[in-house]
Amino acid sequence: MIQLEGINKIYGNRESQVQALKDVSLKILEGEMLSIIGKSGSGKSTLLNILGGLDKCTSGKYTFDSSEVSAFSDRQLADFRCEKIGFVVQNFALINDVSVFENVALPLKYAGKSKQDISKRVREVLSELDILDKESVCPSELSGGQCQRTAIARAIVCKPKLILADEPTGALDEETGTIIMELFKKLNKDGITIVIVTHDMEISNSCNKTIQMKDGRLV
Amino acid sequence: MKKINISILSYGIKRLLKKDFNITLVLIFQCVLSFFLLAITFNNTYAAITTNGEFKEFIGDKLYYTVQDLADEDGGFDQYMDSNAKFEDLKDFVESLEQNEQFSYVNTMLQSLYIIDTALPAKFAEGYEQGENALSIIREEDGKKLLSFKGLQVSYNVFEEFGKELETGEYFSKDDFIYDETKPIQVILGNEYKAFYNLGDIIAANDSRYDINIQVKGFLPKDSYMPVKGSIVYLDRYIVYPYYSGYSNMGDDKHLRIARFTLAGRANGEIITSDSHLNVQNLIDALSEQYNTFKFKVYSIDSSGINAISQMSEKMANQFLMLALALMFFTVFGISATVVGRIRTQSYEYGVNLISGATLSDIVVQAVGAISCLVLIALAISEFATLIVIGSFGVYLLLTPLLAIITIVISSLIPISSILKMDVNTLIRRKE
Numbered sequence: 242m243i244q245l246e247g248i249n250k251i252y253g254n255r256e257s258q259v260q261a262l263k264d265v266s267l268k269i270l271e272g273e274m275l276s277i278i279g280k281s282g283s284g285k286s287t288l289l290n291i292l293g294g295l296d297k298c299t300s301g302k303y304t305f306d307s308s309e310v311s312a313f314s315d316r317q318l319a320d321f322r323c324e325k326i327g328f329v330v331q332n333f334a335l336i337n338d339v340s341v342f343e344n345v346a347l348p349l350k351y352a353g354k355s356k357q358d359i360s361k362r363v364r365e366v367l368s369e370l371d372i373l374d375k376e377s378v379c380p381s382e383l384s385g386g387q388c389q390r391t392a393i394a395r396a397i398v399c400k401p402k403l404i405l406a407d408e409p410t411g412a413l414d415e416e417t418g419t420i421i422m423e424l425f426k427k428l429n430k431d432g433i434t435i436v437i438v439t440h441d442m443e444i445s446n447s448c449n450k451t452i453q454m455k456d457g458r459l460v
Numbered sequence: 461m462k463k464i465n466i467s468i469l470s471y472g473i474k475r476l477l478k479k480d481f482n483i484t485l486v487l488i489f490q491c492v493l494s495f496f497l498l499a500i501t502f503n504n505t506y507a508a509i510t511t512n513g514e515f516k517e518f519i520g521d522k523l524y525y526t527v528q529d530l531a532d533e534d535g536g537f538d539q540y541m542d543s544n545a546k547f548e549d550l551k552d553f554v555e556s557l558e559q560n561e562q563f564s565y566v567n568t569m570l571q572s573l574y575i576i577d578t579a580l581p582a583k584f585a586e587g588y589e590q591g592e593n594a595l596s597i598i599r600e601e602d603g604k605k606l607l608s609f610k611g612l613q614v615s616y617n618v619f620e621e622f623g624k625e626l627e628t629g630e631y632f633s634k635d636d637f638i639y640d641e642t643k644p645i646q647v648i649l650g651n652e653y654k655a656f657y658n659l660g661d662i663i664a665a666n667d668s669r670y671d672i673n674i675q676v677k678g679f680l681p682k683d684s685y686m687p688v689k690g691s692i693v694y695l696d697r698y699i700v701y702p703y704y705s706g707y708s709n710m711g712d713d714k715h716l717r718i719a720r721f722t723l724a725g726r727a728n729g730e731i732i733t734s735d736s737h738l739n740v741q742n743l744i745d746a747l748s749e750q751y752n753t754f755k756f757k758v759y760s761i762d763s764s765g766i767n768a769i770s771q772m773s774e775k776m777a778n779q780f781l782m783l784a785l786a787l788m789f790f791t792v793f794g795i796s797a798t799v800v801g802r803i804r805t806q807s808y809e810y811g812v813n814l815i816s817g818a819t820l821s822d823i824v825v826q827a828v829g830a831i832s833c834l835v836l837i838a839l840a841i842s843e844f845a846t847l848i849v850i851g852s853f854g855v856y857l858l859l860t861p862l863l864a865i866i867t868i869v870i871s872s873l874i875p876i877s878s879i880l881k882m883d884v885n886t887l888i889r890r891k892e
C-alpha cells in the first residue's frame with residue numbers, strides 16, 4: 242500500500258540545517274499494524290508527518306496506492322489527509338472549547354459533507370467508541386482516556402485507510418493506555434492499516450511488525 | 461480546484477470573530493466610527509473641493525478691480541441718456557470688455573427682490589443675517605404684501621467665469637438676459653429654497669418698480685458662493701437672476717430709459733486679472749477712447765477674502781486626507797493586530813484543522829473572510845448612519861465602500877503572511 246524510497250528530510254535554512262530523515266526506504270502493507278520505536282529526536286514524528294502528508298520530504302519518492310504523494314500540491318495533500326489518513330497524537334490535538342461533536346465533525350466539514358451526513362456519521366463513530374453521551378461536552382471537561390477516544394473518533398470519522406498515531410498513550414496512565422491499544426487493535430482488525438510511534442516496548446510487541454529508528458535512519 | 465466550502469468558511473469565521481467577542485465589537489465600532497466620520501467629513505468638504513476646483517483654477521492669485529464711470533463729472537451722463545449714438549457706443553464698449561481675452565469682466569450686484577404674499581421663512585429675507593427683523597420690511601400695495609428677499613444679479617458670463625454649476629435645472633440662456641414683459645423672469649435659487657419651490661414654479665414678485673413673474677430655472681448646490689465685488693457671498697438663501705443686457709421692446713420710451721440705465725450699470729463691473737492696476741487702467745482708457753465713451757476709473761479692491769476661500773478648500777482637502785489616513789491607520793492596525801493575535805492563539809487549533817484536511821489557503825480564506833465580515837458589517841452600519849444623518853444620497857455613499865475594500869485588503873496582509881509562515885507539523889506537537 243505504501244512505499245517510501247530514499248526519503249530525506251532536511252529542516253531549517255542554510256546556517257542551521259538538521260537532517261531529520263536520511264535515506265529512509267520502507268514498505269507498509271495493507272492491514273499491517275506497524276510500530277516505530279527509537280530515541281527522542283531520531284525522526285519518528287518527522288517520518289509520520291511525511292506519511293500523513295502533513296509535511297513534504299526534501300527528496301525521495303512516496304507512493305500511496307499507486308499515487309505519488311511526494312508530487313502532490315498543497316490542495317491534493319489536504320484532500321489526501323482528509324480522505325486517507327487519520328491522525329492521533331500524544332496531546333490529542335483537540336479544540337478545547339468546542340464540543341466533542343464539533344471536534345469529530347471537523348474532517349467531515351472539510352470533506353464537504355452535508356449536515357445530515359455529518360451528524361449521522363459523527364454519532365455512529367461516537368457510539369462505536371462509547372462516548373456518545375459526551376457529544377456536547379467540551380474536551381477540557383473530559384478525562385485523558387475520553388479525550389483520546391474523541392481524537393480517535395475524529396481520526397476514523399472519514400473512514401481512513403491509514404491511522405498514524407504519534408505516541409498515543411504517552412499522556413495516559415497504563416490502564417487507559419491498554420484500553421486505547423485494544424481500540425487500535427480492533428480498528429486494525431476491521432481493516433485499517435495502523436502505524437504507531439511509541440517508546441513502550443509492550444505496545445510495540447503487540448504490533449505485528451516493528452521498525453527502529455536512529456539518527457534519522459532505519460536500523 | 462475545489463470550490464469554496466461555505467460551511468467550513470463560516471465555521472472558521474465564527475471561530476475567529478467569536479473569541480473575545482467584546483473586542484470584535486470594539487473593532488466593528490471603531491470601523492463604523494471611522495467610516496462614518498470620513499463619510500461626513502467627505503460630504504462636507506466634497507462640494508467645496510469639487511466646486512472649488514475650477515473656481516480656484518480661475519481665481520488663482522488674481523487681482524480684483526472695479527470699474528467706475530466718470531460720466532457725472534462733466535454732465536456726460538445726461539447726454540448719454542438722451543442719445544442713441546452714445547448708447548450704442550457704450551454698448552460696444554461693454555461688449556468689448558466682456559469679450560476681452562486679457563481679463564475677465566463680470567457684473568454681479570446684490571439687489572433684493574420683492575415676493576408678493578408669500579409665507580417663506582425669514583431666513584431668505586433681506587437683512588436676516590444682519591439681525592434685522594427681516595419680515596417686518598413690508599410694503600403694502602393694493603392690499604398685497606411685498607417682502608424683500610435676498611437677490612443677486614449676474615451677467616451672462618458669471619457662472620462660466622467662476623466655474624459654477626447647478627445641482628438641478630439649467631443655467632440661464634442668452635435670451636434670459638433680454639428683458640421681455642410677456643415672459644416670466646428666469647431665476648436660479650439657492651439650495652435652501654429647494655424645500656419651498658420646484659423647477660418651473662412661477663412666483664409673483666416685484667422688482668421694486670413693476671410687478672413681475674419669476675420662474676425657477678435651476679437650483680444651486682449646497683454651500684455655493686460667488687465672489688461679489690471682492691468678497692464672498694454664500695448663495696444658499698439667494699435668488700440669482702439675470703443682469704439684463706437688453707430689452708425686447710426698445711421702441712417703448714419707458715423701456716428705452718431702463719435699458720440705458722442698465723447698460724450704464726453694466727459698464728461699472730468687475731475685472732479679474734493678474735495684470736497690475738496701472739496696466740488695467742491704461743487698457744480701459746484705451747478702450748474708452750476707442751469707443752468714444754465715458755472716462756472710467758479703475759479701483760483695486762481687497763480680495764483677500766476670496767483668495768482665503770480658495771486656500772481654505774485646499775486646506776480642508778488636506779485635513780480631510782490627514783484625518784482619513786489617521787483613522788484608516790488606526791482601524792487597519794486594530795484589525796490586523798487583533799486578527800494576528802487570534803491566529804497566534806489559535807495556531808494549535810489551525811494545526812488541528814490541518815490534520816483534518818485543511819490547507820493553509822483554507823485558513824487564509826477564513827481569516828480574510830473574518831476581516832471582510834467585520835468590515836462589511838461596519839460598512840453597512842456606517843452607510844445607514846450616514847444616510848440618516850445627512851438625509852440624502854450622495855457621492856459619500858460610494859466613498860465608504862471604497863474605503864472598506866482598502867481596509868480589507870490592507871488589514872489582511874499581515875494576517876495572511878502570519879498564516880503562511882505557520883510551521884504546519886510543529887503546530888500539533890506543541891503542548892497547549
Ligand SMILES: Nc1ncnc2c1ncn2[C@@H]1O[C@H](COP(=O)(O)OP(=O)(O)O)[C@@H](O)[C@H]1O
Pocket residue numbers: 252253259260261279280281282283284285286287288883885886
Ligand atoms: N519543524 C522543525 N524544524 C527544525 N527541526 C525540526 C523540526 N521538527 C523536527 N526537527 C528536528 O528533526 C529531528 C527529528 O525530530 P522528530 O521527528 O520530532 O523526532 P522524534 O519524533 O523521533 O522525537 C530532531 O533533531 C528535531 O529537532
Ligand SMILES: [Mg+2]
Pocket residue numbers: 282285286287407
Ligand atoms: Mg516525536
